[in-house]
Amino acid sequence: MGRVVVALGGNALLKRGEEMTADNQRKNARIAAQALAPLCEAHETVITHGNGPQVGMLALQEIMYTDIKEYPLDVLVGETMGMIGYMVEQELGNILPFEHHIATLLTMIEVDPDDPAFDNPTKFIGQVYSEAEAKKEAAEKGWTVKPDGDYWRRVVPSPKPKRIFQIEPIRWILEKGATVIAAGGGGIPTMYEKGGERKLVGVEAVIDKDFASCLLAQNLKADFFVIATDTDAVYLDWGTPDQKGIKSITPDALDAFDFPAGSMGPKVQAAQDFARATGGRAIICSLADVPAAVNGEKGTTVSNNAGDTQFH
Numbered sequence: 001m002g003r004v005v006v007a008l009g010g011n012a013l014l015k016r017g018e019e020m021t022a023d024n025q026r027k028n029a030r031i032a033a034q035a036l037a038p039l040c041e042a043h044e045t046v047i048t049h050g051n052g053p054q055v056g057m058l059a060l061q062e063i064m065y066t067d068i069k070e071y072p073l074d075v076l077v078g079e080t081m082g083m084i085g086y087m088v089e090q091e092l093g094n095i096l097p098f099e100h101h102i103a104t105l106l107t108m109i110e111v112d113p114d115d116p117a118f119d120n121p122t123k124f125i126g127q128v129y130s131e132a133e134a135k136k137e138a139a140e141k142g143w144t145v146k147p148d149g150d151y152w153r154r155v156v157p158s159p160k161p162k163r164i165f166q167i168e169p170i171r172w173i174l175e176k177g178a179t180v181i182a183a184g185g186g187g188i189p190t191m192y193e194k195g196g197e198r199k200l201v202g203v204e205a206v207i208d209k210d211f212a213s214c215l216l217a218q219n220l221k222a223d224f225f226v227i228a229t230d231t232d233a234v235y236l237d238w239g240t241p242d243q244k245g246i247k248s249i250t251p252d253a254l255d256a257f258d259f260p261a262g263s264m265g266p267k268v269q270a271a272q273d274f275a276r277a278t279g280g281r282a283i284i285c286s287l288a289d290v291p292a293a294v295n296g297e298k299g300t301t302v303s304n305n306a307g308d309t310q311f312h
Helices: 022-041 052-064 071-092 131-141 167-175 209-219 263-279 285-295
Strands: 005-010 044-049 104-105 108-110 122-130 144-148 151-154 179-182 188-192 199-202 224-229 244-249 281-286 300-304
Touching: 005 022, 005 209, 005 285, 022 071, 022 285, 044 071, 044 167, 044 209, 071 104, 071 179, 071 188, 071 199, 104 167, 122 131, 122 144, 131 151, 144 285, 151 179, 167 179, 167 209, 209 224, 209 300, 224 263, 224 285, 263 281, 263 285, 263 300
Parallel strands: 005 044, 005 224, 044 179, 104 179, 108 188, 224 281, 244 300
Antiparallel strands: 122 151, 144 151, 188 199, 281 300
C-alpha cells in the first residue's frame, strides 16, 4: 500500500458549460467517487479539489445581497470546502465498504504577507463586467480589476502556500486507515499579522490548488501525487496536427517546454516540484484514468527516474 494525494480539477464537480446546480455537482461528485474508490481501497489516499466556480458563485451571491457587507474570501473558501467535501465524502461512502471511514477536514494554509503576489493580483474571480462597471465596483469596494478577454473582472492575489496547519491531524487520520478530503480550493488562506502579537488572520486571496496540493503531498511524504484534470495527459504541440502526449519524463526535461500559465502551466510546475523534492512520482491524467495512471498505464508520469522521454 502506498500513500497518494489526488488533486481534483474544478471540472470534477462542474463540467464546462453546465449550470451550477446542486444536482449537477452531486452527479459529478458521484462520477469522481466511482473513479477514486478503487484507489482509496488500495492506498492511503488524500483527496483535494478545486472550487473556482463555487467560490465565484458565493462571491456573486454576497454582492447581490446588499443588506450586509460581503463575507471575505477566506470564509467563502471555507464554505466551499465544506460543501464539496460533503458531496464527495457521501458519494465515496456510498461505494466504499461501510467500515472504510472518510473525513473532510477544513484546512488553513499560511501565506507570506510579503509574497510579491500581493503587489500583483492575477487570480480572476466572480462575475464579468464592462470596463466602466468594473472600475465603479473597484472604487466602491477597494477591488483590483483587470481585463479578461472582452470583459473586466475582479482579480485577487494568489500567494504561494507556506505551511499547512492541519498536516498532523491529516496524518493521524490516514494512519487510522481512513480516506481524507482536505486543502480544498487551495486551502483557506491565512497569515500572521506583522508586528506585535502573533495573530493568525484570514486573507483576501486564493491559493493555487495544485501548488497547495503539491505542498500537502510533500509534507505527507506521498509516494504518488496525482493531478486529475480534463485532459488524459500533458501534450506537446497541443491543438496542432503534430500534438503528442507525454507518457513519462523527468522534471528537468520538462524545463525545455512552455505550458500556458492559465491551464497546464501550474500543473506541470507542481508535478516538477513534487518529483524534485521527494523523488516520488507525479502524475497528470484524466479523472477516469487515475487508478490506471498510478499503475503507469495512463497519463503523464513525471519522475527523476523516468529516463528518456516516452510518448503515448
